[in-house]
Amino acid sequence: MSSLERAWYSRARWLLVLRPLSSLFTALVNRRRQKLRRYRVISRDIPVPVVIVGNISVGGTGKTPLVIALIEHLREAGYTPGVISRGYGARADAYPFAVRADTPAEQGGDEPCLIVRRTGVPLYIDPDRVSAAKALLAAHPCDVLISDDGLQHYALPRDIELAVIDGARGLGNGRCLPEGPLREPPERLACVDWVVINGAASPEGLPDLKRTPVLMQLEPGVLWKLQGDARVAAGEWQGSRQVHAVAGIGHPARFFDTLRALGFDPVEHPFPDHAGYTPEQLTFDDPLPVIMTEKDAVKCQDSAPEDTWVLPVEARLDPAFIDTFLNQLAECSAQMMDNHNGSKVT
Incomplete structure (x- = not known):
């Protein structure tokens, strides 16, 4: 902060x-x-x-x-819902831009990419939201x-x-x-x-x-490994309970508190909201596991260490x-x- x-x-x-x-x-x-x-x-x-x-x-x-x-x-x-967004931080080649599951976060924006990967919903970004809405409705029967x-x-x-x-x-x-x-x-x-x-x-x-x-x-879901198919509930976690916690969201403290409530001892690494990451920023001096938010994960597939896990949340x-x-x-x-x-x- x-x-x-x-x-x-x-x-x-x-x-x-x-x-x-x-x-x-x-x-x-x-x-x-x-x-x-x-x-x-x-x-x-x-x-x-x-x-x-x-x-x-x-x-x-x-x-x-x-x-x-x-x-x-x-x-x-x-x-049949569709979603429109400004696409904060996105650098699309042209607008309106359709965000798909394989769209890089730097092109589609971290939050739009997260929404599409979680739901598969049709989603268009454009600083002009009316333009995004018209383009989406022209392409999808929402x-x-x-x-x-x-x-x-x-x-x-x-x-x-x-x-x-x-x-x-x-x-x-x-x-x-x-x-x-x-x-x-x-x-x-x-x-x-x-x-x-x-x-x-x-x-x-x-x-x-x-x-x-x-x-x-916001209820935490099942942890999943960023590189691979492994999934594990927090209560069944077999690794170190001390972890590096990475959060580039609006209120990182909420994520760190969630990890503590799940029994982890987070080494806190808060970043600005919508932060981009380099491999150096995610490389630490010890072999502790890394747990990050799902919003950060859409930007870190190629930059995070091998033992990196993602904690999703569900709105109730x-x-x-x-x-x-x-x-x-x-x-x-x-x-x-x-x-x-x-x-x-x-």
């Missing part, structure tokens, strides 16, 4: 010197928010419901596990789109918005950039359909919400939330169908 991030979440008093810049930033994003109301009612050329999974703070909050969980629940309910991030991408129409908050870190000092970690003021959460709390605690500073926040728990959600979410989505789909049929009447 950078010194600025530590200041945000420890509510350092010196951040007050940044208040004028923060106030200007807040005014600008509030102006952009007004577009949202317009995009909700104007004619649109994306013919399927769009579900936004985003956040209002910089850094990771747990969006990707939630996207994967929603894909699985949508499929169980009979939907009946719902999930936007991985995009809460602030107001050019993209949206039917359901979910905002994810890290329950451990919350909203920091509750201020917008650069005084605080927020991309939009806390009041923005009152406008979304669902606030999803990643972790057991509901943080302070939340405005009055449309619904009670949804709690999401309240079944009542899933039922209500699916009912809301069905209503959106039916309304879009009615509007489409009505437009044909002359």
Whole structure:
């Protein structure tokens, strides 16, 4: 965590010197928010419901596990979902770009590559999310789109918005950039359909919400070896319990705490979110095993040591939330169908 991030979440008093810049930033994003109301009612050329999974703070909050969980629940309910993303850090040859299971992470972005490898879902990246949506729908018969991030991408129409908050870190000092970690003021959460709390605690500073926040728990899965087919549950691990723990995610401490809860003694190696790796960064002075996040694994196939393991996580959600979410989505789909049929009447 950078010194600025530590200041945000420890509510350092010196951040007050940044208040004028923060106030200007807040005014600008509030102006952009007004577009949202317009995009909700104007004619649109994306013919399927769009579900936004985003956040209002910089850094990771747990969006990707939630996207994967929603894909699985949508499929169980009979939907054919597709995913669109900016593709943070991706260097595609051209956009829109279709991410496939064999797409290198540096070309498709670490999170899009992870989502595709886990689910096989059609996924297109483009800084212009509307362009990505049109390209995906032209190539695949999807009946719902999930936007991985995009809460602030107001050019993209949206039917359901979910905002994810890290329950451990919350909203920091509750201020917008650069005084605080927020991309939009806390009041923005009152406008979304669902606030999803990643972790057991509901943080302070939340405005009055449309619904009670949804709690999401990230449960560790079975460890798998990065190079090979070996798989083992943490409780059946036969190797050293002291391991090198590598995490280039928004909140590496959460990963290290998970390893400790599983009985490991992690030697912590935190990296910036979306970090790229060289073999030298993953070469240590002892033969201890390495355990990394699944997000890091998509970038380390050729650079990690032989004894490297991956710990995936699964998002667990309240079944009542899933039922209500699916009912809301069905209503959106039916309304879009009615509007489409009505437009044909002359």
